[in-house]
Amino acid sequence: MEQLARVWWMVLIRGIAAIIFGILALIWPAITLLVLVIFFGAYALVNGFFTLFSGFRHDAKSRAWLIISGIVSILAGIIAFVWPGITSLALLYVVAFWAIFSGVSEIVAGIQMRKVIENEWVLIVAGALSVIFGILLLIWPGAGLLTLVWLVGVFAVLYGVAMVVLSFKVKKLAPQH
Template sequence: MERDWLTAGWKMLLVRGVIGIVFGILAIAWPVSTAITLALLWGFWALTDGIGALVQAFRPEARGSRVLLVALGVIALVAAFFAITSPGMTATTLTWILGIWLIVRGVFELAGAFSSNHVMPRWLLVLSAALSILLGILFAANPGAGAVGIAVVLGVTALIWGAAFITAGLAVRRAVQQA
């Protein structure tokens, strides 16, 4: 039984690795299309989330939280509408929001670096804060390029994961053949 599981396992690892590499190559080759596709996917997720919140709001057990669930559902549906009808603007907006979040996070990291006792060296916390603030400024200042950059980083990550899955699949295959 174990041999059958490992045999199927190495094949699936190889398939996952090949899919990761293909996705990575496509994301790097067409980063704008990747960013737009991710915005569309987020839009469809927001659509299902909004519908789910509205359905949940009208269930009998949602008495006290009904207004909150309706509000969340409507906000999600509005966000989904904009994401699906204008994915390029959505990708840019999400990158801008990410930039602001990174700046705020960096400021809090910087404040934390100079407060109370830390196990981590202070210089490392300051470096992390500076990187968050710098990346946040870059994203907020040019969100279009930031969205493309995120797509390229996603592509490179997919290439690395794909190679790791292929390597693991071949190692498992080798182990199965030797057993």
């Protein structure tokens, strides 16, 4: 803890950076979405090239899957740069279908756990909310994209505030010279 207290200012800078990012995301959601898509594209390209390189260096058993994975990742990166709108929409659909499928599985688990636990209805309600969220994203994808960016922005601001508060609490633990 003493080591962390010595670099309390680093925690403070992280918090301030998160707050600034969050505010900018809330002020300029369209630009934020585009930047996230560009970062994803850059990551996918780098990941693809390294995976492809690994594929050519591995044995015959895992080589094909690594090469295929690398090519798919490179293609995803290219698509993100060429068609950023489609990429952001694809991300929304991934989140929507994940919410629907995980919600259905939570509902089924809640029903199956009725005899084992009490208050299983909480899991069923959580699953139903997840399904509704996924369906709403599919019905209104434009609003869903904007909402995702806003959630990122709000999270960043709250996280930043927590880090700033933590930095001053940690600073008090530093030994006084």
